[in-house]
Amino acid sequence: MSAGDPTAPVPHRILLYGVTGSGKSTAALRIGERLGIPVTLADEIGWLPGWVNRPLAEQIALVDDVVAQEAWILDSAYSSWKDRVIPRVELIVGLDYPRWFSLQRLIRRTLRRIRTREEVFQGNVETWKVQLSRESIIRWHFASWARKRARMRAWAADPAAPPVLLFRRARDLERWVERL
Secondary structure (H helix, E strand, O other), rough: OOOOOOOOOOEEEEEEEEEOOHHHHHHHHHHHHOOOOEEEOHHHHHEEEOEEEEOHHHHHHHHHHHHHOEEEEEEOOOOOOOHHHHHHHHHHEEEOHHHHHHHHHHHHHHHHHHHOOOOOEEOEEEEEHHHHHHHHOOHHHHHHHOOOOOHHHHHHHHHOOOOEEEEEHHHHHHHHHHOO
16 A cells, blocks of 8 residues: 555554554544544553553453444554454554654653653553653663564565555654545
């Protein structure tokens, strides 16, 4: 699928995928608004209040409910349940930005959330204590970056995978969203 093909049918089941801090949630919400498709944020599925992981069986039940619909956008897919999403996806939007770009976005966002005590999801807020712990989102960025990048590139190279739009620059994604 080409990012510039105006004759391509508009997909109704879209997965955004990218490294931590690449802007998946923001992009998913913008795409959902442009297309009038409901958006589900993966972290709302994966986490409970108090930064407690939702039990996997509950996550899977929630994901199954989402992907059973005819139209949906997910801002990511956790490795423990992405195999339930991929068979129903009509388009994967990969945010394959350079590390420096996604990392600076993540650091700015994290510092803002700590300073403003902005709710992330399920009543959870980011704190210095969490960021200085083994549970740090910035640490997670480094731990997962290569794996997530390899995954979206593998999908893009696999003719049996759903169609993939791989964006290497945020401005290219912005242009594509504006054309929706």
